[in-house]
Amino acid sequence: AQSVSQHNHHVILSEAASLELGCNYSYGGTVNLFWYVQYPGQHLQLLLKYFSGDPLVKGIKGFEAEFIKSKFSFNLRKPSVQWSDTAEYFCAVNANTGFQKLVFGTGTRLLVSP
């Protein structure tokens, strides 16, 4: 069965610090990969996605993620975080097999202090 691991459950950073959130998945075939974000009091929303092509994907608000197939990883990065990036971040994978569901990680709570 597919699974997604997010090893950092809580991350605390100061503004302007760099961010990297880890995401690893277990599935040997072709995958589509996603990062979703949930800001305080708001709905989950898509941050970025990878289907194919350039493994470095740009998303909204300066976020990017890199797909490294050999490591089964899709880590999220941002060079300089802002207080407004405080949120919970979820990595998700869809195995491109026809199963029409996303498998989510347990999430990482990011707190950015001003």
Place this chain on the structure above:
Amino acid sequence: GAGVSQSPSNKVTEKGKDVELRCDPISGHTALYWYRQSLGQGLEFLIYFQGNSAPDKSGLPSDRFSAERTGGSVSTLTIQRTQQEDSAVYLCASSAGLAGTYEQYFGPGTRLTVT
């Protein structure tokens, strides 16, 4: 346009009672999903509807859980004989097509508390 809406936003029920949770997807979206988010857990897939196809019920945790989608639009998730472990936030999402290709738009969720 309106996003995905869910009702009620909060539901407190006694153990053993039945509950119904409602989801109104974005108009025109053919796919609808239910997830459950428990404290400290990720989003757990429950059930998926796509157009007129048979739903994918593979994530339902027990036969106390069921869901319907009427007319290809509104969906209702029913939990019978609720247990305390059913306490969670139940999220609904819709998308214009297949999960692997189209963004899922999430509703605000229903927080269910079973006492």
